[in-house]
Amino acid sequence: MTEAGSEKLRKFCAEDIPPAAQLSAQAGWNQTEEDWRTLLELSPEGCLAMEVDGHLAATTTLLCYGRRLAWIGMVLTKAEYQRHGFARRLLAHALENADKMEIATIKLDATDQGQSLYESLGFRSEQEIERWSRPGENAAQLPAGRTSVEEPWRDLDSLVFGADRSQLLERLAQLNPPRSISQSYLFSRPGRVSAYLGPCVSENPRTARRLIEECVQNARCAWSWDLFPRNQDAVALARDLGFSPQRHLVRMARGKELREKENAIYAIAGFELG
Ligand SMILES: CC(C)(COP(=O)(O)OP(=O)(O)OC[C@H]1O[C@@H](n2cnc3c(N)ncnc32)[C@H](O)[C@@H]1OP(=O)(O)O)[C@@H](O)C(=O)NCCC(=O)NCCS
Structure with missing residues (x-):
């Protein structure tokens, strides 16, 4: 469905906020455009987008709390682009960035859908959150x-x-x-x-x-x-x-x-x- 060459992994930018808010709403999540803006303002280098034919297809954010800890969030792939490896590629890129910055610990809160992907990237379970x-x-x-x-x-x-x-x-x-x-x-x-x-x-x-x-x-x-x-x-x-x-x-x-x-x-x- 996605032709080679039409996919682009790039930094998330302000123009991505409205389609990103639609993406999180489609997943049933509660974030607003303001929440996306907060992530972008605090972490302009850490927010990533996957673009297909000029449209936002997937996102991942990485927010650093000094070099002690970074937080992964907004791991989302639009329904029609799921199972094409986008989330894995975005996460691998975010983790590479964190490793370059020598961040000691990276954490996230995983849904059932994301958990096995995170395990395969070296994350271990700590505790439940509800x-x-x-x-x-x-x-x-x-x-x-x-x-x-x-x-x-x-x-x-x-x-x-x-x-x-x-x-x-x-x-x-x-x-x-x-x-x-x-x-x-x-x-x-x-x-x-x-x-x-x-x-x-x-x-x-x-x-x-x-x-x-x-x-x-x-x-x-x-x-x-x-x-x-x-x-x-x-x-x-x-x-x-x-x-x-x-x-x-x-x-x-x-x-x-x-x-x-x-x-x-x-x-x-x-x-x-x-
Ligand atoms: C979870 C999600 C981000 C995966 O995105 P994706 O781009 O389809 O993921 P990928 O194609 O990179 O697949 C990565 C791995 O996740 C697994 N996976 C993908 N979709 C899955 C699903 N719906 N259920 C279970 N596992 C799934 C695949 O097994 C794949 O493993 P593999 O590479 O060994 O085959 C996507 O299903 C989504 O947006 N879900 C709704 C939001 C959500 O729960 N996000 C996770 C927040 S923690």
């Missing part, structure tokens, strides 16, 4: 966060997450200021079909509960929330607030061991972000 959701009205009604003077994520986040993702958090804070109480914080952002809750980091379950309850109960919109089932406080809280599990993924890693402190992570930043 999408929980709560129905509601449309996501456009996401309440604005509150501007906070403190930026507690500066110190705590890298201790809990394991790498410095302050550029990402600054970008998310500009889009919608987070809520914070002492050393705990919660971000939220609009999604395509439901508002997205996370990241949320707290070393105190009661504080995490207060932050999340206040955010979710003040908004009537539908919510999505990605959590580690190993964090039993997060699971209990999600159930209490009327969320239920929707999708099961597996967090996978390649390279040097790096474990997040999942008991202090109540919500991740996104499957494509970590």
